[in-house]
Amino acid sequence: MRIKSIHVGVVFSFFMLALACSPDEPDNRIEHDLTPFVLxxxxxxxxxxxxxxxxxxxxxxxxxxxxxxxxxxxxxxxxxxxxxxxxxxxxxxxxxxxxxxxxxxxxxxxxxxxxxxxxxxxxxxxxxxxxxxxxxxxxxxxxxxxxxxxxxxxxxxxxxxxxxxxxxxxxxxxxxxxxxxxxxxxxxxxxxSVDSKYDKYLRGEVTLSASEERGRELYFAEFNPGFPDSSGADCAHCHGGLNFENDLYMNNGLDSDADFDDYGRELATGNQSDRAKFKVPTLRNIELTPPYMHDGRFNTLEEVVNHYNTGMVMSSTIDPALIYPINSGGLNLSNQDVQDLVAFLKTLTDQEMMNNPDYKSPF
Ligand code: HEC
Ligand code: HEC
Structure with a gap:
């Protein structure tokens, strides 16, 4: 749909005159209209x-x-x-x-x-x-x-x-x-991507199953082993907000210092304190994007949740939020909790984006 045209022709004609002698500038500028794209x-x-x-x-x-x-x-x-x-x-x-x-x-x-x-x-x-x-x-x-x-x-x-x-x-x-x-x-x-089951749930269009709902609570609840009934997995601590990420680079306990074989963020910043930190990725559509982590070491979401539950290891750049669960022997999630968390993660799948004709090949 055409909302509004920005007329840039006049501006460009002016530039053409101004830049007529510059060897880098094209001499074939023509009048063109730009239509704002509505997101x-x-x-x-x-x-x-x-x-x-x-x-x-x-x-x-x-x-x-x-x-x-x-x-x-x-x-x-x-x-x-x-x-x-x-x-x-x-x-x-x-x-x-x-x-x-x-x-x-x-x-x-x-x-x-x-x-x-x-x-x-x-x-x-x-x-x-x-x-x-x-x-x-x-x-x-x-x-x-x-x-x-x-x-x-x-x-x-x-x-x-x-x-x-x-x-x-x-x-x-x-x-x-x-x-x-x-x-x-x-x-x-x-x-x-804004049309997953979870988005529809937020808009009041669908309800979550009992397992998805338990998973949702675990995802957002803080880890608190002193109160096992309300202790959660605290995934939202890092994969938070409506895009399920935080725009930060972190170490989520995959390897000990001796096993770091990709220095991650340090390669970009040169700071040793960034060693083995990686972008916290969005978890939207995570069901469809295996394998997981920067090196694709996990093939299933169950493996990922088990990593956070029992597999995290200490290192010099570990995110501080993970030290408590590591020192507590993991997140203490039951098998049912793991399944519920995975069920919740699958509500983030957005088939409408996957099938949106506007994103397909125009060829
Ligand atoms: C051969 C496979 C391959 C091709 C082709 C490819 N990519 Fe990628 N893309 C990757 C990989 C692997 C990464 C992660 C690389 C890294 O972090 O070092 C990546 C990362 C990205 C990211 C970063 C996302 C983020 O959250 O930071 C964007 C954006 C992206 N690619 C866009 C593109 C575009 C645009 C093109 C075409 C011009 C392209 N890619 C071609 C494999 C590919
Ligand atoms: C301290 C921050 C932090 C917490 C808490 C956290 N994550 Fe992560 N997560 C990360 C980082 C950083 C990565 C990328 C690590 C890498 O690839 O080296 C990641 C990667 C992932 C990936 C792989 C994404 C992909 O595209 O490959 C999944 C899935 C995931 N996390 C799920 C979870 C779940 C589920 C929880 C809760 C049990 C959780 N995370 C808690 C920081 C965190």
Whole structure:
């Protein structure tokens, strides 16, 4: 639906005159209209979209093409969507995704929905500051799509369909790394998951089963072994808020110092105090995005809950909230509690996002 047009033609004509002599500037800018893209986040607070990249129909559309286009990889065999598969929560169920050269990456793929709610950097270690910075890295990564940016620019510039879409989105057919990043950022920011059973429960549209309800209580209740009847698993301490994450990097007790083989956040910040800390990921659609953790070490949600229940180990950077349960011999969850927690986690699955035609390949 067309809400309002921003007329930028006049502004662009002015720029054309001002920049007519600059060798970097295209001479084919034309008048173009941008239509604001309306993000429907239902009962979720709308996210903060970067002010210099407000969503528009035209840029979201271009980003969607880029996201699904195999021509973004060296041998035309792989797109972002190869590893971020819509039907499995925009993630990859392979432990380590295989890139165009046949080699596996070093970490489990992350999900690429509700990115607009992620406000503290990207990747498991947060090494990409903005989503637009992140988006251009897999294209050039030799373990992923392995296409040099200059080659991608040459390639896209020769495709008429892209010339047309770049004009619509940016006012000229010039392909640049920045524009590719901005368009991919827009498409990912347009992917919203807000229709799980739990969302419908919050909106009063459905009720939870007895097991799901017990799991919900355990998920949100604090760990308090002195009062076993009300002691919970305190998952919301980190996987909190309506996107079930906290925008922080933490160590959740997977390994002791001697067993750290991925330094995580330290690789991005250089601080030893960040060693083996990883992004706290959203738990939305978690049922469909196995295997779990940055190295995909757990295959099922039962294994994950058992990790928090009995498997956590101490280390120098463990999150302080986990020291009490570790010193208490774990969360003391019964088998029934584990099942109930898993039942609750499965209420976070959003089939409507999985099937949303707006996110599918336009090709
Ligand atoms: C070969 C598989 C593969 C391809 C292709 C791929 N990704 Fe990823 N993606 C991953 C992996 C693995 C990670 C985690 C890497 C890490 O943390 O070091 C990731 C992480 C991400 C994240 C970070 C999410 C977060 O919460 O921080 C985003 C966003 C993303 N990818 C988008 C894209 C886009 C856009 C493309 C295409 C330009 C793309 N990916 C192509 C495998 C892939
Ligand atoms: C102290 C913070 C913290 C608490 C409490 C916590 N988590 Fe986590 N969780 C994390 C971090 C950090 C990661 C990512 C760790 C990694 O991959 O190295 C994670 C990862 C996960 C994953 C894997 C996600 C994925 O995409 O691979 C699941 C599932 C999960 N947690 C569920 C839970 C449940 C259920 C609870 C409660 C029993 C819980 N977490 C409590 C911090 C926490």
């Amino acid at each position: 429907d986040t239902k009962h979720l607070t709308p996210p903060t979209i970067p002010a210099d990249n407000e969503l528009t129909e035209q840029k979201v559309r271009l980003g969607r093409m880029l996201f699904h286009d195999d021509r973004l990889s060296a041998d035309n065999s792989m797109s972002c969507a190869t590893c971020h598969v819509q039907s499995t929560g925009f993630s990859d169920t392979n432990t380590f995704s295989i890139g165009v050269n046949g080699f596996p990456g070093k970490r489990q793929a992350m999900v690429a929905f509700n990115m607009a709610y992620n406000t503290n950097e990207f990747f498991w270690d947060g090494r990409a500051h903005l989503l637009r910075d992140q988006a251009v890295l897999p294209i050039q990564d030799s373990l992923e799509m392995d296409l040099a940016m200059a080659d991608l620019i040459t390639r896209l510039s020769a495709i008429e369909e892209y010339q047309d879409q770049f004009i619509r989105a940016f006012g000229s057919s010039t392909v640049t790394e920045e524009r590719i990043g901005l368009a991919l950022e827009q498409f990912m920011n347009s992917i919203i």
